[in-house]
Amino acid sequence: MSDERTEEKPGESLPTGANHYRAFVGPGQKYDLMAAMQFNLLTLLGLRENHTLLDIGCGSLRGGRLFIPYLLPGNYYGMEPEEWLVDEGIKNEVGRDLIDLKKPTFSHDADFTLTTFGQKFDFLLAQSIFSHASGKQMARCLSEAVKVMTPTSVFAATYVRGNTNYTGDEWAYPECVTYTPHYMQSLAGEQELACVPLSWPHPNNQSWVVFTHRSNAKKIPSLGDPIDMGKRLRKLEKYIYVKARTKISAVLRKRKARGKSR
Numbered sequence: 132m133s134d135e136r137t138e139e140k141p142g143e144s145l146p147t148g149a150n151h152y153r154a155f156v157g158p159g160q161k162y163d164l165m166a167a168m169q170f171n172l173l174t175l176l177g178l179r180e181n182h183t184l185l186d187i188g189c190g191s192l193r194g195g196r197l198f199i200p201y202l203l204p205g206n207y208y209g210m211e212p213e214e215w216l217v218d219e220g221i222k223n224e225v226g227r228d229l230i231d232l233k234k235p236t237f238s239h240d241a242d243f244t245l246t247t248f249g250q251k252f253d254f255l256l257a258q259s260i261f262s263h264a265s266g267k268q269m270a271r272c273l274s275e276a277v278k279v280m281t282p283t284s285v286f287a288a289t290y291v292r293g294n295t296n297y298t299g300d301e302w303a304y305p306e307c308v309t310y311t312p313h314y315m316q317s318l319a320g321e322q323e324l325a326c327v328p329l330s331w332p333h334p335n336n337q338s339w340v341v342f343t344h345r346s347n348a349k350k351i352p353s354l355g356d357p358i359d360m361g362k363r364l365r366k367l368e369k370y371i372y373v374k375a376r377t378k379i380s381a382v383l384r385k386r387k388a389r390g391k392s393r
C-alpha cells in the first residue's frame with residue numbers, strides 16, 4: 132500500500148520553471164502554502180463569494196484551486212499566456228466538474244489586455260508577476276487595470292523589493308527582478324492610483340502592495356505587526372509535515388539517482 136506522506140509530491144524535485152505544471156510556477160514544496168497565502172490575504176482584504184476576481188498570470192491555478200470553489204459561479208477570471216498551465220491545473224487540481232459548476236473565464240492574452248473580459252473587477256491579483264515583469268509591462272498592466280477597476284477595487288500584487296530597478300524590456304523567468312518601493316509608487320501615480328504597502332508575509336520574500344483609487348487607500352486594512360506575521364509564516368514553513376516531506380524527497384531522489392547509475 133502506498134503511503135501518501137512518504138510519496139514525492141508532483142513536481143517537487145524539479146527546479147522552478149521546469150516543464151511541469153507545479154514546478155513551472157515556483158518551488159514544488161511551497162505549492163500549497165503559496166495558494167493558501169494568496170487566498171487568506173484576499174479574504175482578509177474583504178473578498179467575498181459575490182465579488183469578481185481577476186487573477187493576472189493565474190498559471191496552473193495554484194491560487195485558482197481555492198478561489199474557484201469559493202467564488203459564486205462566473206466570478207473567477209484568469210489570464211495566463213501559457214494555456215497548457217491552465218489545462219493542467221484544471222486536469223490535476225480543480226477538475227472538470229468544478230469548472231462546469233463555477234464557470235470561470237480564461238484568457239491567454241500575453242500583453243496584459245485586462246479589458247478583454249469586457250467588465251470591471253472588485254479584486255485583481257498579480258501574484259509573482261511583477262517579480263518577473265519589465266517596467267514597461269508593469270506600466271501596461273496598471274494602465275489596463277485602471278480601466279477595469281471601480282473606485283473601491285483592490286488590486287493586490289507582489290514584487291521583489293530591491294535598491295535598483297530592472298531596466299530590461301523583457302519578461303525575466305524563472306529568475307526574479309527587483310524594483311524600489313519608490314518606483315512602484317511612481318507607476319501607481321502615473322495612473323492616479325495609490326500604492327499601499329502591506330505587511331502580509333510571502334514564502335519567497337516578495338513584498339505585497341495594494342493598488343487602489345486614492346480615495347479608497349485609507350480603507351485598506353493594516354494587517355498587523357509585520358514581525359509577528361513573519362514569525363507565523365516561518366512557523367508554518369517549519370511544520371513537521373513539510374520538514375519530513377522535504378527530507379524524504381531528498382532521500383528518494385538520491386536513491387533514484389543511485390538506481391540509474393547502476
Ligand SMILES: C[S@@+](CC[C@H](N)C(=O)[O-])C[C@H]1O[C@@H](n2cnc3c(N)ncnc32)[C@H](O)[C@@H]1O
Nearest residue numbers: 156188189190193194212213241242243258259
Ligand atoms: C511565478 S508564476 C505565478 C503564477 C500564479 N500567479 C501563481 O501564483 O501561482 C508567473 C506566471 O506569469 C505568467 N506570465 C508570463 N507572462 C505573462 C503575461 N504577459 N501576462 C500574464 N501572465 C504572464 C507565466 O506564464 C506564469 O504562469
